[in-house]
Amino acid sequence: MSETMVKAEEVHKRFGQLEVLKGISLEVAPGEVMCLLGPSGSGKSTLLRCVNHLEKIHRGRIWVDGELVGYREDGGKLYELPESEITQHRAEVGMVFQRFNLFPHMTAIQNVIEAPIRVKKRPKREAIASGRELLQRVGLADKVDEYPARLSGGQQQRVAIARALAMEPKLMLFDEVTSALDPELVKEVLDVMRDLARLGMTMIVVTHEIGFARDVADQVVFMDEGVVVEEGAPSQVLDNPHEERTKRFLGLVLEH
Amino acid sequence: MATPTRTADEITRTEPPDEIQAVPVRHPGRWIAAAVVAVLIVALAHSVATNPRFEWGVVGDYLFSSRILKGLVVTIELTVVAMAIGIILGVVLALMRMSESALLSGASWVYIWLLRGTPVLVQILFWNFIAALYPTVGLGIPFGPSFIHLDANSLITPFVAAMLALGLNEGAYMSEIVRAGIISVEEGQTDAAQALGMARLQTMRRVVLPQAMRAIIPPTGYETISMLKTTSLVAFIGLADLLYSAQLIYSVNYKTIPLLITASIWYLAVTSVLSVGQYYIERHYGRGRAREAEPTLLERLRAGLFPRHADVKPLPEPPKMPEDHR
Ligand SMILES: Nc1ncnc2c1ncn2[C@@H]1O[C@H](COP(=O)(O)OP(=O)(O)OP(=O)(O)O)[C@@H](O)[C@H]1O
Ligand SMILES: [Mg+2]
DSSP states (O other): OOSOSEEEEEEEEEETTEEEEEEEEEEEOTTOEEEEEOOTTSSHHHHHHHHTTSSOOSEEEEEETTEESSEEEETTEEEEOOHHHHHHHHHTEEEEOTTOOOOTTSOHHHHHHHHHHHTSOOOHHHHHHHHHHHHHHTTOGGGTTOOGGGSOHHHHHHHHHHHHHTTOOSEEEEESTTTTSOHHHHHHHHHHHHHHHHTTOOEEEEOSOHHHHHHHOSEEEEEETTEEEEEEOHIIIIISOOSHHHHHHHHHHHHO | OOOOOOOHHHHHHSOOOOOOOOOOOOOHHHHHHHHHHHHHHHHHHHHHHHOGGGOHHHHHHHHTOHHHHHHHHHHHHHHHHHHHHHHHHHHHHHHHHTSSOHHHHHHHHHHHHHHHSSOHHHHHHHHHTHHHHOSEEEEEOTTSOEEEEEEHHHHSOHHHHHHHHHHHHHHHHHHHHHHHHHHTSOHHHHHHHHHTTOOHHHIIIIIIHHHHHHHHHHHHHHHHHHHHHHGGGGGGGTOOOHHHHHHHHHHHHOOHHHHHHHHHHHHHHHHHHHHHHHHHHHHHHTTTTSSSOOOOHHHHHHHHHSHHHHHOOOOOOOOOOOTTOO
8 A cells, every 4th residue: 555545736627717726735644534624616526526537637646545546657748548447546436425426226235236246347146245234334224125215315325335335445535425414314424434434444525514524534624716725633723723714614614 | 262271191082083075166167168078079979980981891891901910010110120220329329419529429410410400201212212322232441342232222122211211310319319318317427437437338328328218218209109100101102001001902992081090090009009118118217216106007097087086095094192101
């Protein structure tokens, strides 16, 4: 394993004329949890999507576990990777979305085993066995054969986490995974994430749950308008922010 | 006067309220309209049954005659093959249209523009007379040697011409239906599949298309039914489908009306069967969406025929409390 799990260096990303990331540099060590905070539109989702190459970056470099994301560098030149290598990279990085994005035409277990069977070519029986185990681990042993439409938001999000874990990723990306949930369902999802962190999973978590960040994060990064405004230990960024923008944002979030 | 508050004990003892037996509201307008329609139906039925020129006996004679049945088979074959070509071509054209390559999407756009912009009858005639344009058809390397030479006149029979014209034309319409279906699937679905490491084709086949089907199937059903009827245009190139077979018969015996009725009965029968099939296919692709499984067609029919029994549900039972909670 490389010494840094994720390393971003001067990452720039544009959508048309709009520059969304303006030189982001980050490092996440293996087993570390990084919480990413910032106002709406600051580029948090975009940054996560760049890490597994769902979006292409325009400048800078991102490495995951020592490997350059999306490109091969040879003699000072960059070569785009073919699809087969990009998918292989993505298969090693789990991602969970704000709106769950479960496959609605598949049951919980079918959602979980789809990628292990299609991408990793695991035998179906084996995939089902470990898929059941994962669903049990997120507390859904009795919902294995249920379609997503018949599950609560919290249950759907836990299936989505199990689906990502089924690929045995070395890094997990969480994009505001509790923002679409009713308040009473937030805890069951955060608990699953706490467990994961305790078991040593490397995670980048975009969240507005300050309490969670304070408890679980090793590092907190505050972003605004495509730049990192402040970063450091949770006690420093959350409780003693230096920057005016950080203070203002935390004031707004903690009001709720 | 203040109403006395009831104790929990009293509440548990009360009987559930009686089922509602209200007198329904009258709708005089609806009754008048229904009466008018009923009179019209009776008058029409009377005339159809008693007007001798319908010649129902002749209809009965020809309904299962071998020439009509052979025509029916041609019509069905043509519908099935043309729709198969149309659907496959439609998927290909839709994927081309959404491709990042300007050449692919441009080619698809031109194809659709050309085939949707000209009458299908013209296209049928074109294919029928294709031999005038390309007397021989060869298989080989473009601008290089060719290996197989075929005479277009013998290769493009009227059936093949009709099949190609209808299928290629249908492809243009189907591509728009498929494209609309694919666009209707949330982008988050593609994100999730790709984040799991699924390749683009896998994502399309396993995640996007099955969901797009929900939007694709209903219009495809209408296209199939409309195709069944459009095949009757092949009479213009002398292909003995259902309609042309009927025409061939009445051109000799002059029983025009009964033979047109015979053909219509068969068209109606096949479209009815297609509609039922469509219903079940839609049900299949709706799985996982509706919170309750949808009723089958029979259950629906029953509910439609006896709406009172289906609609008026008894009031829900009041929650039961344990009798001996003390
Ligand atoms: N596919 C896209 N095309 C064009 N603009 C985009 C696209 N995706 C994001 N953007 C823009 O990029 C900016 C950053 O978006 P992003 O989703 O990364 O913000 P965010 O920090 O995740 O915000 P939120 O908290 O609302 O999720 C926004 O201005 C957004 O409108
Ligand atoms: Mg976001």
